[in-house]
Amino acid sequence: MTLETSVNESIIGDFLNFNRNIAEIPSRISVPHEVKMDTCEYDVVYEEDRIRMLHYKPLTSKQIKTPLVISYAIVNRYHIFDIDPKKSWIRNLLESGIDVYMIDWGTPTKLDKFLGFDEYVNDYLDNCIEDVCDRSSVDKVSLQGYCTGGTLATVYSALHPEKVKNLVATAPVIDGWKDTTVISNIAKNFDVDTMVDVVGNMPPEFIYYCFSILKPFEQGIEKYLKFFQNLENEKYVNSFLKIEKWLAETPPIPGELFKQWIKGIYQENLLVQDKMFIGNQHVSLKNITMPVFTQVAVGDHLVSPECSMPLHYAVGSDDKNLEIYPTGHVGMIASSYSQKNVLPTLTKWIKTRSD
Amino acid sequence: MISMMSSKPASLTAVGPLRNFTENIKKISQELIESNQEIVDFNTYLMEYYKQLGETWADSQKKVMSKISEIPQDTESTEAYKRVWIDMFENDFTQLFDTESFSKNYNKLVSTEMQLLKRWNTIMDIMLKSANMPTKEEIDEIYQELFSLKKQIKKLDSSKKRRDVKNDS
Numbered sequence: 001m002t003l004e005t006s007v008n009e010s011i012i013g014d015f016l017n018f019n020r021n022i023a024e025i026p027s028r029i030s031v032p033h034e035v036k037m038d039t040c041e042y043d044v045v046y047e048e049d050r051i052r053m054l055h056y057k058p059l060t061s062k063q064i065k066t067p068l069v070i071s072y073a074i075v076n077r078y079h080i081f082d083i084d085p086k087k088s089w090i091r092n093l094l095e096s097g098i099d100v101y102m103i104d105w106g107t108p109t110k111l112d113k114f115l116g117f118d119e120y121v122n123d124y125l126d127n128c129i130e131d132v133c134d135r136s137s138v139d140k141v142s143l144q145g146y147c148t149g150g151t152l153a154t155v156y157s158a159l160h161p162e163k164v165k166n167l168v169a170t171a172p173v174i175d176g177w178k179d180t181t182v183i184s185n186i187a188k189n190f191d192v193d194t195m196v197d198v199v200g201n202m203p204p205e206f207i208y209y210c211f212s213i214l215k216p217f218e219q220g221i222e223k224y225l226k227f228f229q230n231l232e233n234e235k236y237v238n239s240f241l242k243i244e245k246w247l248a249e250t251p252p253i254p255g256e257l258f259k260q261w262i263k264g265i266y267q268e269n270l271l272v273q274d275k276m277f278i279g280n281q282h283v284s285l286k287n288i289t290m291p292v293f294t295q296v297a298v299g300d301h302l303v304s305p306e307c308s309m310p311l312h313y314a315v316g317s318d319d320k321n322l323e324i325y326p327t328g329h330v331g332m333i334a335s336s337y338s339q340k341n342v343l344p345t346l347t348k349w350i351k352t353r354s355d
Numbered sequence: 356m357i358s359m360m361s362s363k364p365a366s367l368t369a370v371g372p373l374r375n376f377t378e379n380i381k382k383i384s385q386e387l388i389e390s391n392q393e394i395v396d397f398n399t400y401l402m403e404y405y406k407q408l409g410e411t412w413a414d415s416q417k418k419v420m421s422k423i424s425e426i427p428q429d430t431e432s433t434e435a436y437k438r439v440w441i442d443m444f445e446n447d448f449t450q451l452f453d454t455e456s457f458s459k460n461y462n463k464l465v466s467t468e469m470q471l472l473k474r475w476n477t478i479m480d481i482m483l484k485s486a487n488m489p490t491k492e493e494i495d496e497i498y499q500e501l502f503s504l505k506k507q508i509k510k511l512d513s514s515k516k517r518r519d520v521k522n523d524s
Contacts, residue, residue: 185454191462213452
């Protein structure tokens with residue numbers, strides 16, 4: 001007796017191609033350290049402990065006087081802002097004549113587990129801004145913060161308003177109780193004291209776990225299926241490897257900062273309730289009286305719009321702008337969409353409010 | 356001596372170099388006994404974690420199976436089938452991760468794991484101490500000390516800089 005099955009030839013062909021692609025991976029893709037992440041040139045102009053401040057080389061002959069300092073998030077690294085020349089946030093700002101500095105928070109070691117909001121805001125961020133002011137001979141800078149860096153920038157602007165000319169908050173984590181993401185659902189019941197007590201700094205593995213449950217099937221399966229199918233497309237492979245490297249290079253988060261973050265923002269929601277204290281200083285969002293631009297993305301699965309938008313309503317500024325974009329957390333800063341829709345509005349906004 | 360040995364042999368370790376060894380063994384045994392409950396709890400939460408994932412997987416698979424009967428069985432539909440599978444699973448798992456029951460159980464699981472790690476650290480500390488090496492607690496104290504020293508130096512440094520600027524002007 002023979003068993004007859006009818007399988008379409010093209011399905012078998014696809015399957016064989018897929019397997020061939022897997023076998024050819026070692027000869028087709030670069031090893032991680034060969035994947036170059038940045039496209040714009042920069043100098044490291046300031047270093048303190050593990051942190052570095054990068055100053056990008058100008059791409060225009062004339063620049064506006066007020067520099068822009070970007071406070072990157074404490075999760076992952078700053079590379080995503082300049083990972084692809086056609087989608088580069090940094091390149092776009094430089095081409096618009098803006099003088100750009102970027103804070104790279106570096107990789108904390110066990111010795112850094114006691115670093116908290118106070119050190120990040122009142123020491124590192126303040127020292128970086130002081131340094132930029134000295135270099136550019138200005139009293140104030142424009143400050144942009146992305147994601148958790150947006151919270152740091154917001155807190156800094158509330159504590160040191162005299163040094164911030166404009167505040168740009170891109171997907172900032174502000175109102176933890178209103179956040180509707182999976183991250184906040186986990187954070188609300190998280191025993192952060194025990195975790196920090198035992199492990200010290202928050203290990204990257206735990207951060208990977210949090211990422212993996214955000215879009216487990218799109219990010220964990222579909223992304224790789226697409227990669228294997230597109231192995232012959234050099235441009236696709238190059239872009240894929242850069243993003244993979246960026247995702248994999250997340251540093252640990254200092255234990256104390258993580259503790260203050262989870263408790264202060266997600267569990268007790270201190271910032272929005274006007275109850276946050278950093279280094280004995282009261283953080284009042286009403287102190288933020290400089291122009292404020294809040295950018296949120298509707299499809300943000302890391303920081304929901306409901307979590308970021310309260311900043312717009314809580315600040316003391318008269319000159320404030322809230323933009324809601326139909327994109328995602330990363331799409332807002334590193335996509336063709338952001339080049340066409342997010343950056344033109346932002347650069348215009350910054351330039352009209354700068355010296 | 357003979358009488359003591361025959362009636363209470365364990366008391367022999369109360370004298371001489373074995374004293375510390377016995378003390379340490381007692382502490383380690385205590386930690387291991389106390390960790391039993393945590394191991395039981397950890398397994399309970401882990402089972403619940405896999406149960407939640409497993410049930411969601413089964414539900415999603417059922418939904419996919421009922422949906423794919425509507426998709427024609429030809430080559431072009433392979434992509435459509437994949438899309439349905441991913442969307443259905445993504446949606447159901449995101450709903451699961453958004454529930455309070457998942458969050459509570461997952462956090463209990465992590466917390467119990469941390470308690471077990473803490474016990475392991477305590478056992479390691481006992482062993483390190485007996486080997487005359489610094490314990491985790493002592494290393495943490497050094498880190499803390501270094502951290503506050505660094506902070507003090509930075510403060511002094513910046514006040515010196517401010518004074519220098521003042522003097523220069």
